[in-house]
Amino acid sequence: MRLRSLLAIPDLRLELVTGHGELDRTIRWVVTTDLKDPGRYLSGGELVLSGLVWRARPADTEIFVRALTKARVSALAAWDAEAATIPADLIEACRHHGLPLFRVPEDVAFASVTEQVMRRLSTARAADLTAVLGRHRRLVAGATEGAGLGPLLDLVGRDLGMRCWVLAPPGRLVAGSHDLPDALSPADLVRAFLTAPRLPAPLPGQDLSILPVARDTTSRVADWFLVCEGDWTEWSAERRALTSELTAIVAIERARSDDRLSAGSRLAQELVRLVVADAATTEILPRLELAGLDAAAVIAVAASAEHAPRPDELCHLLREILPTGSAVGLLDDEAVALVPAAGPDHDLAGEIRQALLVLAPGLTDGGLAVGVAKATTAEGLRGAVKEARHARALAAGGTDPVRVVGPGELATHALLLASVPDDARTLFRDRVLGPLRAYDEAHRADLIRTLETFLQVSGSWSRCADQMHLHVNSVRYRIQRIEELTGRDLARLEDRVDLFLALRLR
Structure with a gap:
């Protein structure tokens, strides 16, 4: 911002007293001071505001003006409220040292001058920086490799005082101008991003805003997003233009990241198809080696999503969370991964579950199902992939947003249930539990929950009564009613098994 722009701000009504030939000087900052020698607090380019409290006698004026000139300030704006004038010695000193001097009207507060000037400085910097980022975007788009997002975010933070961060699901910090504030966790930011009704959006309780990177082309649970300081709804048009350029650059960098993975993706695709096709181990081994996998310890993983994210996005998501x-x-619509095993006790299923739970708030339309097989060698990969896909099919029968079935759950009745056709599952469940469901709906009797609790405590009357906060006689009455309605005797093991399996098919 140039000095001549001060004269064009109608609310300030500043009057130039001396320095008519210096109006092309630029203002970098605004400082208010009443120190007689403020030089050590100035770094050049400032508009200095002063009420002249420092002036006890005319000799003080020379000290003050010489300090401003030595610090290379752009101009002085002053008014002596007590004397209701600007002293002649100050005007002469400013003329002598070539320092432009403005008179501030008596009814205009220095705070108003600061606010008006700083607002215009911020707008000008945002516009300049937007142009810089626009040029950088064109440069990045035409280059073989981008320079990375870190320097750009540093530029925004340094020139505009607006810290920014780029995150990827499920909470990986891609780049940032500073460390995230201690009060903010990546999981909190992901949750806010996924649950915001509309984007961009201010972050409740924080002076931050969240912006999507590729909302028109990418599911929200698979998109990168930008977090910037400040309330987006209060930004100027220039600052909004700046962040628009910034998100465009982030989108380019995200696309570049995908491109860098494309060669590895093609190799992985070929490897998975060879394993499923039961190719010879001699054909699989070289590709395992090219992919960087140890043929002695590999874990197969299968994943699917009912709606969002799309299959290709699900592959990207797995690459984010897997080792x-x-x-x-x-x-087809199922992502299959071959993962290096970290050791015999590697709980990969637990790691995947923990990573994906961050995305649960955004998986309101179906959710994710993941199956994990036990570690195997190259010779057992086809069986491991089958095992992982069976586990995924078992997980798909759940209702939680994130369902992960690990190898420990494949040695139970659950694997058998997963292999039963859907119509047979539904028929068995309805025939066994249908009478209980109808009775509960008609009488609010809670028989199904009583049955489930009774079986969980291995048929203990007292423990069942304690867990349900009932008298033992009430439990006995309910179990008797269950036996009458289902035609099964809970004292017989096979009848208990029928009821247990029917409950698991709900």
Whole structure:
């Protein structure tokens, strides 16, 4: 901002007293001071505001003006409220040292001058920086490799005082101008991003705003997003233009990231298809080696989504959360990954569940199902992939947003249930539990919950009564009613098994 712009701000009504030939000087900052020698607090380019409290006698004026000139300030704006004038010695000193001097009207507060000037400075910097980022975007788009997002975010933070961060699901910090504030966790930011009714959106309780990177082309649970300081609804048009340029650059960098993975993706796709096709181990081994996988310890993973994210986005999501070196391919609508095993006690299913739970708030339309097999060698990969896909099918029968079935759950009745056709599952469940459901709906009797609790405590009357906060006689009455309605005797093991399996098919 140039000094001549001060004269064009109608609300300030500043009057130039001396320095008519210096109006092309630029203002970098605004400082208010009443120190006689403020030089050590100035760094050049400031508009200095002063009420002249420092002036006890005319000799003080020379000290003050010389300090401003030495610090290379742009101009002085002053008014002596007590004397209701600007002293002649101050005017002469400013003329002598070539320092432009403005008179501030008596009814205009220095705070108003600061606010008006700083607002225009911020707008000008945002516009300049938007142009810089626009040029950078064109440069990045035409280059083989981008320079990364870190320097750009540093530029925004340094020139505009607006800290910014880029995050990827499920909470990986891609880049940032500073460390995230201690009060904010990546999981909190992901949750806010996924649950915001509309984007961009201010973050409730924080002076931050969240912006999507590729909302028109990418499911929200798979999109990168930008977090910037400030309330988006209060930004100027220039600052909004700046963040629009910034998100465009982030989108380019995200696309570049995908491109860098494309060669590995093709290899992974080929490897997965060879394994499923039961290719010879001699054909699989070289590709395992190219993918960086140890043929002696590999874990197969299968995943699917009912609606969002799309299959290709699900592959990207798995690459985000799986250990480095994993090979992820696509079989129809199902993503299949081969993952390096970290050891015999590697709880990969637990790690995947923990990572995906961050995305649960955004999985309101179906959710994710993931199956994990036990670690195997190259010779057992086809069986491991089958095992992972069976586990995924079992997980798909759940209702939670994130369902992960690990190898420990595949040695139970659950695997058998997963292999039963849907119509047979529904028929068995309705025939066994249908009378109880109808009775509960008609009488609010809670028989199904009583049955489930009774079986969970291995048929203990007292423990069942304690858990349900009932008298033991009430439990006995309910169990008797269950036996009458279902035609089954809960003292017989086979009847208990029928009821247990029917409950598991709900």
